[in-house]
Amino acid sequence: MAVNLKPPAPAGLRPVPGVRLGVAEAGIRKTGRNDLTVIELAPGSQVAGVFTQNRFCAAPVTVCREHLAIGNIRALVINTGIANAGTGEQGLKDARATCEALAKILSVSSSQILPFSTGVILEPLPMNRLLAGLPHAYAHLRDDGWFDAAHAIMTTDTIAKAVSEQVMVGGKTITVTGMSKGAGMIRPNMATMLGFVACDAAISPSLLPTLARDAADASFNSITVDGDTSTNDSFIVIATGQAGNVEITDADSHDYRELARAITAVAIRLAQSIVRDGEGATKFMSIVVDGGANREECRKVAYAVAHSPLVKTAFFASDPNLGRILAAIGYAGIDTLDVGRLRVWLGNPDEKTLVAERGGRAAGYDEETGARIMKNAELTIQVDLARGPASANVWTCDFSYDYVKINADYRS
């Protein structure tokens, strides 16, 4: 059951000039669903990617990195069902063969294709079925294919995730549309499971990677469901250059900031959607840590709280067992932390209460207020470390029976 997350409306997903999407039912792992997606990009499109830091990275991630280094990308191909990770040399061969087959259909070079896979690890791709699905996906390429594609990349997601926004840049209307998938094995280190954001702005090839990294840091790199960094995390930003704006070449320009703001806003909504649809989630929790000596220690504290199974199960129970939050802050690894100075608040969109100060329970705190706040599905844990000016925030969800059920049953 997703937390305050509605399915995208097909009409709300604006086509991005220069981008066409097509899906197919290839039968990768299950039947009766679309599981293969092709995204075709107009010539001249710029593409930047941010990928998992997991050492056991999937074969398609390795191939994406190689192909992005060569550049001039013309298409993306995404399968769900099998992750093509932990598949050794054969996995690399399969990812390359997928690129070659699609390149032949599109009459481009295989290095102009980016491959993506998501699903079960340690199992080989059913290459015959995958390759047989490519012509069908190609034949169905459409400007307005975002809605179907957002569904075709899902695994344990219960709701498709896609968002559109428009922004004025240099007197031209720029359309930004993106989609993502992921519900478990979510603790992105550089990017999420799979996230794709496209716009039709013209931007210098040297600036897009910076924009992609900054957008990833503010969005997918600030969420966690279960602390498990996936083998396949990939976040892709596409700029087709079809909007007619003067090419953005300066990272300090107003145009750059406006475009970066819009792309980051879309990325944050997609990243939060993954948490809202986190496996078994019943609460959406924002962990806000202020007053740190630096951002890194704020993130350490936020992740310690966000990953604590005891905190997450207490939130599932709507139980203001806030000592568990203090314990997590205490073991976050800040050796010089003065617990006598830090303060902790609990809040929801309607109210907020000081929970802890001076190393213990706040004098004005009462459990009735805590219990009332906890009943809301949107909760904020705010921590002031009282050590400096830095801050960070992490979005996560609670830990429920259904998380165990989903992950104990996932392959069956």
Add this chain to the structure above:
Amino acid sequence: MAVNLKPPAPAGLRPVPGVRLGVAEAGIRKTGRNDLTVIELAPGSQVAGVFTQNRFCAAPVTVCREHLAIGNIRALVINTGIANAGTGEQGLKDARATCEALAKILSVSSSQILPFSTGVILEPLPMNRLLAGLPHAYAHLRDDGWFDAAHAIMTTDTIAKAVSEQVMVGGKTITVTGMSKGAGMIRPNMATMLGFVACDAAISPSLLPTLARDAADASFNSITVDGDTSTNDSFIVIATGQAGNVEITDADSHDYRELARAITAVAIRLAQSIVRDGEGATKFMSIVVDGGANREECRKVAYAVAHSPLVKTAFFASDPNLGRILAAIGYAGIDTLDVGRLRVWLGNPDEKTLVAERGGRAAGYDEETGARIMKNAELTIQVDLARGPASANVWTCDFSYDYVKINADYRS
């Protein structure tokens, strides 16, 4: 439901000359159970302690550290129900007042008392009831009080944990008896929730702290249930010196090694008992990592596997979804890890199979073998990093519906 863990037999717990234990029903948090324990030590006993590294350490931990620095400890007092953590200045006052009250009864100085608390964080101790219980516990001090004491220190434990062993040191029989408690918030960083091991050997005061630290590293510092380092972890080693052996003064002596072996063996059994009784546990898992460049990186990998909710839920389901193990190894933080060289085995006491090699599934692996091995409640995940001579092991349990149930209901 504890995994292959039987309750201790009262007759199997040998008294340690110089140690008497008494319990009382003080009504700290719940009625109808013993929740207050006093352990009296004969004059001349040596005591060493290892404590939590959580910055939010509990008030009794702070007081224990102070009193151990002064030395000449004569008694321990342990309450369950309330952790006296996150209680600020009042918590420190309460811990000191507890020591003063017991010191008065025993006619010793309050610095000769070590206080311990375990239970809910962020709530104050009910001092009137605690102090009223002390005379009763004192009046019931007995040589053979280990069995009752092991029950009186429990919180969410389903089975009491206590172990005895004997060893010959310098021609004298030394008795080693210990007890521990803990089932959740278990990821000791220097020691477990509460562990006490007493022996009647004579050993130099300068050697006992080293022995205690080494025993903790080999036992309580190698277990995890949920990755949550507690605020109250304490591991105490007592040597009463009543066995009549020549005092051990050399860490390289045969006598020291024999005593250290026996104390470490008791500590390991107590630590493993905590995992076997881990909240909701249905499997006991040993994570063995060999071939590391150093012990620290082996421990990183072992803990990454042991803490992964995806690995733990797959083991709960007896599902050999082994790609999740590879993903956890990959994000353990070894930047130079060559996933093409490492190997992973899955085993139980009856058989063992190679699961992964050369970056993918091992050629000889089949799922039927994996599924058969997984049905056992005692499982080993063995990883060879192929980088060097170091190794480490961590014991943990799986992640079940009951973990969520226990922690969502704990306070109600």
